Amino acid sequence: MIPVAFDYQRVSSVDEALGLLATHGDEAKLLAGGHSLLPLMKLRLAVPSVLVDVGRLHDLSYVRDAGDHVAIGALTRHRDLETSELLAAQVPILAHVAGQVGDPQVRHRGTIGGSLAHGDPASDLPAVVLALGGTLVARGPGGERTIEARSFFEGFLQTALGPDELLTEIRVPKATIVGAAAVRNGTTGVALVNMGSTPLRASATEAALAAGASIGDAAAVAAEGTEPSGDLNASPDFRRHLATVLVRRALEEAAS
Amino acid sequence: MTVADAGVAGVVGTPMTRREDPGLLSGEARFVDDLVVPGALHVGLVRSPHANARIRSVDTSAAMALPGVVAAFSGADLRDEWAQPLPCAWPVTPEMLNPAHLPLAVEHARYAGDAVAAVVAESAYVAEDAAALVAVDYDVLPAVVDLEDAVADRALVHPELSTNTAYTWELTPEPEAVERAFAEAVHTVSERYVQQRLIPEAMEPRGVCVVPQPFGDEYTVYSATQIPHILKVMLGLSLGVAETKLRVVAPAVGGGFGSKLNVYAEELLCAALARRLKRPVRWNEDRTENAQATIQGRGQIQHIELAADGDGKIRAVRVRLLADMGAYLQLVTPGIPLLGAFLYHGAYDVPAYSFVCTGVFTTKTPTDAYRGAGRPEATYAIERAIDALAGKVGVDPAEIRRRNFIPREAFPYSSAPGLVFDSGDYEGSLGKALDLAGYDDLRAEQRARRARGSTRHLGVGLSSYVEMCGLAPSRVLASLNYSAGGWEAATVRILPTGTAQVVTGTSPHGQGHVTSWSMIVADKLGISPDEVEVLHSDTAVAPHGMDTYGSRSVSVGGTAVFLAAERVLTKARTIAAHQLEVAEEDLELSGGTFAVRGSPERSMALATIAFEAFTAHNLPDGLEPTLEASVTWDPPNFTFPFGTHVAVVEVDEETGRVDLVRYVAVDDCGEQVNPLIVEGQVHGGIVQGVAQALWEEAVYDQDGNLLTTTLTDYLVPSAAEVPSIEVGRTVTPSPTNPMGVKGVGETGTIAATPAVMNAVIDALAPFGVRDLDMPATPERVWHAIRGIGQEGRQ
Ligand SMILES: Cc1cc2nc3c(=O)[nH]c(=O)nc-3n(C[C@H](O)[C@H](O)[C@H](O)COP(=O)(O)OP(=O)(O)OC[C@H]3O[C@@H](n4cnc5c(N)ncnc54)[C@H](O)[C@@H]3O)c2cc1C
16 A cells, blocks of 8 residues: 655646646646545556646635636635535535535545546536536646536546646536535436446436426436446445435425 | 442542543554664565465565565575464364464465565565565465355365364253253244454554664564563564563554454564564555454354243253354464353353354454454344344343343352353343333334334344453363463552552553553552553563453453552551551551551651662561562453443435434443543444444455455444444442452443344334344345335335
């Protein structure tokens, strides 16, 4: 449980970080809260030769009202999401879920950008941003681009980010309902954690709801089209079952 | 209470905060890995990735080429370092098979994690990199994972033994009585329970640092161990080094739970490498090695049968065990099931008894002592089985227990398996626990939920346990073929300046002996605990000791301290009487001062007496100078703590999730030296016991790979998972020792597992579920609910 030797560079600007990424290519890894990356490095499942620490880019830590959406800096800690009054008022589901992540220590270190960029289907925040229909902002050598959450997650620990890109901002539409599912403008977004190699929208449930199905009927199809893996925690069958139960409960909570 | 009888204002019995804690909380306490040892080399171990494999070759050349690497060795390279293999001190039968176990495997790796090569480097980082560069060529052989499969000898762990059975140990005082009871029984219960393997995750993993001394071929061994004294003897034997050349120090040790009651390959390796390389050599375990290469606990398949009359009164208990030894016999591996062998009738008066245990080798990490060691297993079996009996007889679980308890008047109670239980009031503790829990209200709530078809099912589980601890009368250990005694040593001295000093042979690693022993001495001498220094865990300072395990420290080691303090006091009284020119009986001790009865102005403080004893200018004829006494106490019997725990769970029918919503514990450990420490032990023990029921399991795949090698997969609970524990107590002094104390280090773990499982099964009663393997994971519960069918619901 000792990582392979690596160089460590702490940067004080996004440009500096991008410069280092450009120099070192996929030998380099960005380090934010380190709560996903360092465990992988200790198990030697990740072996970057350079760590670019963006953890002190305080400019990228914010939660701002941007009119129709809320803009969140990629380096915002889970704890700051959990306690944000703006989120509590405008996107309460995000504040609520951030408060469920790990324990206080984890929430004070982990960042929303790290959570999304890590691309772990078992993480909580990616599913929420997906359910909300969020947009991600990245900067790379060619400048800034935006990526829709639904096309961001490509596979297990794989995202649309290039090795030379840095996630700078997450934009989430205002959605006033609390619950594990998000409801906005009459459409309901439902996303699933750990039901495949990426976070997933429960599209069958969403379609059923759009067609006027009852919560019970819509939830019953929550696992449709998913291929969850089995591990020590649960078999694929059990995961599919849980998806229907938990989606139903989330919808009931959102509706009440 | 005896301590108060001594006539000294009592600090004993008060909830004093622990003297150890400031050092631990501020980071001042020094653990092995904190020791700064200039020039120390670091060992990295190459561990077999296979459960069973012949080692064809080991190539260390690439590792040796790495800058910073000093040496690299295969098992064959080091074969001649060992005067004896790793020790097993408990050959439970004369016929027991004990295959040689070397610190580095030479020809054969027998579990995934078995060390096959060692690299020595200038830093732990280089050592880790170098270990990865050692190339080992293996012939992979079939793994022997399943216990029932292992005993059938289809594949062998040690082919040279021609069997996987290490031993069979039997305890059947009157076989005909057992047969008769079963023949005449109105109700019988026959159950099979699986005790999954557990990983003792001490907060501090193991660590060892061996420092050769500048001259004299002497070595100081710093180890995160529970047993510096035993380790010293065993290191000497295995290395072929005279005991006089070894000093073992256990610095601050961050928990053990029995896992550090052992002599490990890495301890021998560091010592042998320090000898060979003539430099300090150290090694620290990481979490994954902790899972793979530190001993594991439990690992049994239990068959228990009860024969009862029409009222549910148990007439006989018959037990058959398969016990998983793992790949080798570690220090006390074979004896662990025997520590439970006498207790399968639990707190109940049972006239006929039969027990047989078969110890079986598997290609898995060796098992050994883990908090409770044999007693949690026994308690689990009887407490689950008696609930099954209640179901058959058609009475409440509380009632079946009342009908069977050893009655209060029966103590000292001679049990069918041959123990003498010291003291107890089992019905009293059950009653108190039921009151605290509001048992009748809980049952009413359960009925109401069932009636309204709630999907959150309430379950209430009882566990009325008794255990034997305070290891142990040396003669009893002899009768069990254990290779050592069970006494404990203590020295108490008053230094010339009046400070008291205690030297104890116990070796605390979280239990708070410094606090408790200073309270015992302070109470006796009438001084403040802060004026008592407690020295321990260093064989140069405390040469005699049997160390800390088996809830022995207060009832054996604490008693030795108590008796030594008493002797010091007797001598002090003699000196004071001499100098004050009165009879000893005319002196009264109060606040650390002897005064003449009736004329308090004629007095001598202990500090003054200590100084007089030190100068020896005016002592009675024939009295030796200095105020000091040493006592070695061999207890006449075990002590038998007991109690009743009540667990309340909610089971979510749809998700299978079990929530522990309340936990009530009424424990009786006799007199309590420090109730705060007692409560801490009870809390921690309970959480560990609950963890076996709900979360923890060392999972192996069919190839013998351990899958739970990190804390992501091996679910050790945190404070968030457990409710606030409601603690009650009763106090039934033990007649076995002058303080009336019993042990409390393991009671929580012993009691909690069956309480929780009984609660889960109680919650699932509407589904016809009668058994469930541990841990009761959501998926297992969900399958159990579905397996037996929704239609079965009442
Ligand atoms: C004990 C523990 C419990 C946890 N429990 C939970 C839980 O319950 N739920 C949950 O969802 N998560 C949980 N986590 C994960 C936690 O939320 C992580 O902090 C988070 O997933 C990653 O954020 P980070 O800032 O730590 O990222 P890092 O570990 O620093 O980085 C993760 C990955 O993202 C990349 N990266 C980081 N920032 C950026 C960026 N701005 N642009 C591009 N790439 C970037 C890194 O290069 C790396 O590949 C837990 C972690 C721990 C250690």
